[in-house]
Amino acid sequence: MGNFNYYAPFSSPKIKDLKTDGSIKKNSIFSIYMTKDGENGIRVLLGTIKLINMIPIPMKYVEGYSIENEPDSAYKDIVSDEFKWVSENQGKITKKAKQLYNFKNNEAFLRSEENAKVYDAILPFKEIEKYLIDNKLI
Numbered sequence: 403m404g405n406f407n408y409y410a411p412f413s414s415p416k417i418k419d420l421k422t423d424g425s426i427k428k429n430s431i432f433s434i435y436m437t438k439d440g441e442n443g444i445r446v447l448l449g450t451i452k453l454i455n456m457i458p459i460p461m462k463y464v465e466g467y468s469i470e471n472e473p474d475s476a477y478k479d480i481v482s483d484e485f486k487w488v489s490e491n492q493g494k495i496t497k498k499a500k501q502l503y504n505f506k507n508n509e510a511f512l513r514s515e516e517n518a519k520v521y522d523a524i525l526p527f528k529e530i531e532k533y534l535i536d537n538k539l540i
Contacts, residue, residue, distance in 0.1 A: 403503050406531055406540070407464070410456035410499065412436075412484065415447040431502050432520070434495060436487040448483050451495060453502050454524055458531055460540045503527055 419427055419435060426435050426447050432454040440446035469485060472478040488495065506524045534540045 403458070403500065403527070404531075406458035406534070407461060408456045408499060408503070409459050409464075410451050410453050410495075413450040413452050415449055419447055419450055429494075429498065431498060431505065432524075434491075434498055436484055436491075438483055438487065448480065448487060451488075453495075453499055456499060456502070457525060458527070458534060458540075460534060 419433075421427055426437060426445055427433075429435055432452075434451040434453060436448040436451065437445045438448055469478060469481050472481060502524065506521070506527055
């Protein structure tokens, strides 16, 4: 977003990510569900990208991660599937992240009594960006 690189944490699959019939919930402005085809055409939840918790991180604090060097083969398979999904869905992720960013940054226009609880749960992006600039962290 602008001059900032935002990162959103992943979350492992949780029961709360499923509807009562066992199907995976739909994506929202706050969370994106990473899925893959499973047996019998049933979608499998790999995990969730928690856009509501995205945060700007200066590049000097970002470390690379090599999937090939992952010693745990089960975890390596999970991370490989997630990486593939993210690579194939970069446009969708970026679009949803920008929607959330713009939602939060247009308080006077978008905040209402109905959405106040959710709006207030989103990190104050502009304040964090200002902190990073003021403290020369970017």
